[in-house]
Amino acid sequence: MNLRVSAVRHPVRTIALYMSVAAALSVQSAAARADELVVSAAASLTNAFRAIATAFEKVHPNTKVVLNFGASDTLLQQIVNGAPADVFASADEKAMDNAVTAKAVLPGSRRNFAMNSLVMIVPADSHLTVQSLRAALAQPEVKHVALGNPAWVPAGRYAKAALQHEGAWSIVEPKAVLASNVRESLDYVARGEADAGFVFGTDAAIMPKAVKIAATVPTQTPVLYPIALVQGSAHAADAGAFTEFVLSRSGQAILAKYGFQPPQH
Amino acid sequence: MQDAWIPLALSLKVAGWATVLDIVFGVAVALALARWRSSARDIVDALLTLPLVMPPTVLGYYLLVLLGRRGPIGAWLDTLGIRLVFTWEGAVIAAMIAAFPLVLKSARSAFESVDPQLEQAARTLGMGETALFFRVTLPLAVRGIVAGALLAFARALGEFGATLMIAGNLPGRTQTLSIAVYSAVQAGDDHTANFLVLVTSVVSVVVLLVAGRLLPQHSLLTSR
Numbered sequence: 001m002n003l004r005v006s007a008v009r010h011p012v013r014t015i016a017l018y019m020s021v022a023a024a025l026s027v028q029s030a031a032a033r034a035d036e037l038v039v040s041a042a043a044s045l046t047n048a049f050r051a052i053a054t055a056f057e058k059v060h061p062n063t064k065v066v067l068n069f070g071a072s073d074t075l076l077q078q079i080v081n082g083a084p085a086d087v088f089a090s091a092d093e094k095a096m097d098n099a100v101t102a103k104a105v106l107p108g109s110r111r112n113f114a115m116n117s118l119v120m121i122v123p124a125d126s127h128l129t130v131q132s133l134r135a136a137l138a139q140p141e142v143k144h145v146a147l148g149n150p151a152w153v154p155a156g157r158y159a160k161a162a163l164q165h166e167g168a169w170s171i172v173e174p175k176a177v178l179a180s181n182v183r184e185s186l187d188y189v190a191r192g193e194a195d196a197g198f199v200f201g202t203d204a205a206i207m208p209k210a211v212k213i214a215a216t217v218p219t220q221t222p223v224l225y226p227i228a229l230v231q232g233s234a235h236a237a238d239a240g241a242f243t244e245f246v247l248s249r250s251g252q253a254i255l256a257k258y259g260f261q262p263p264q265h
Numbered sequence: 266m267q268d269a270w271i272p273l274a275l276s277l278k279v280a281g282w283a284t285v286l287d288i289v290f291g292v293a294v295a296l297a298l299a300r301w302r303s304s305a306r307d308i309v310d311a312l313l314t315l316p317l318v319m320p321p322t323v324l325g326y327y328l329l330v331l332l333g334r335r336g337p338i339g340a341w342l343d344t345l346g347i348r349l350v351f352t353w354e355g356a357v358i359a360a361m362i363a364a365f366p367l368v369l370k371s372a373r374s375a376f377e378s379v380d381p382q383l384e385q386a387a388r389t390l391g392m393g394e395t396a397l398f399f400r401v402t403l404p405l406a407v408r409g410i411v412a413g414a415l416l417a418f419a420r421a422l423g424e425f426g427a428t429l430m431i432a433g434n435l436p437g438r439t440q441t442l443s444i445a446v447y448s449a450v451q452a453g454d455d456h457t458a459n460f461l462v463l464v465t466s467v468v469s470v471v472v473l474l475v476a477g478r479l480l481p482q483h484s485l486l487t488s489r
Contacts, residue, residue: 192335
């Protein structure tokens with residue numbers, strides 16, 4: 001009753017009100033219509049997966065890709081504890097093995113999609129000479145060595161295993177600055193706070209002015225990146241399409257652009 | 266499990282040093298602000314209170330950029346052979362700055378609530394300004410200062426973001442209790458995480474109980 005009276009008295013105001021309500025509702029329904037696909041990906045995939053997400057959204061305009069980057073085990077902990085992720089891409093097979101054991105991902109959907117290398121980096125202005133890892137890291141001017149925490153960062157796990165194999169872990173351990181993810185170790189070396197560090201080859205390539213590669217480190221196991229669908233995902237079809245896209249020719253071309261190699265089967 | 270005592274001892278050491286430094290600087294600045302009659306006073310106060318409202322990561326980034334080896338202050342310290350990044354002293358700086366506003370705010374309001382007539386009376390009786398401060402003003406304001414210091418200690422004990430950024434996560438050297446909890450959770454080591462969380466909770470409750478015992482009338486810390 002009152003509404004009708006006021007509508008008669010203030011027709012312009014009422015129309016404006018209806019229009020703004022309609023506009024608000026249409027914005028909301030548009031947001032609800034576009035499917036949000038949450039992709040939890042290893043920190044080393046940051047740049048490549050941003051580009052892949054943009055390319056994927058062009059092909060699938062109704063899907064919005066939400067990227068969540070972090071150390072692989074951090075992402076796994078989030079998924080195990082109920083984070084609404086749909087796709088999980090890790091930087092080593094161990095994190096994915098743990099995901100399978102924890103029933104966090106669908107084992108049948110697991111595929112390797114990229115390969116990487118492990119490198120030892122130093123600040124760009126460093127004069128450190130590297131004949132052998134042991135000798136270089138034992139030098140007294142190397143006070144801090146940045147590497148991902150082997151307890152939850154794949155790059156750190158590869159580095160620790162490689163250093164143990166070289167008999168250099170006991171030299172590095174007291175100098176180790178344990179980073180929360182691989183990009184943090186890159187940042188510590190780029191700022192010159194750490195005198196050396198271990199990251200993936202693709203990470204070092206992001207900051208060519210701040211860091212230089214002192215040595216390519218042979219790893220005990222190949223640096224393989226597995227991807228899988230998260231168990232109980234509400235967007236299983238979109239998630240499947242996304243992993244297919246990563247493995248497709250266009251996805252692989254983007255990964256190659258950022259320095260990743262195709263996985264060896 | 267004995268591993269928990271190393272981060273605990275480090276946390277207490279870092280928070281203790283941070284609190285002592287906060288008391289010294291906080292009381293001096295609070296007194297200056299309480300006495301200073303200028304419109305710039307509120308701006309200085311606001312700037313010094315920033316760490317209370319700024320995200321710890323922003324504070325940590327400022328510290329890393331300023332105190333890092335290539336930062337303006339860090340480069341100068343480096344020539345003196347002092348490194349703050351990745352050291353427990355760096356963690357003290359982070360905790361000290363994060364907790365500073367708590368001492369400043371409490372001490373300033375404590376100084377401002379001291380009755381100027383009491384100070385005036387002391388002056389008429391021939392007391393010098395230094396003696397006046399230590400024998401009249403400070404004793405009248407001490408309750409507020411102690412309350413602020415205890416809050417600062419609790420805040421310093423819980424510092425995480427800025428500490429992680431400047432001091433890093435070096436087990437046994439810069440891995441404080443809060444960073445040890447973070448590490449255990451990230452690694453999926455629930456057993457250690459549970460124990461560390463329990464230790465942290467007990468320590469926090471003890472700090473608050475001690476605070477309540479020392480300051481039975483203080484509204485910030487107790488309901489009475």
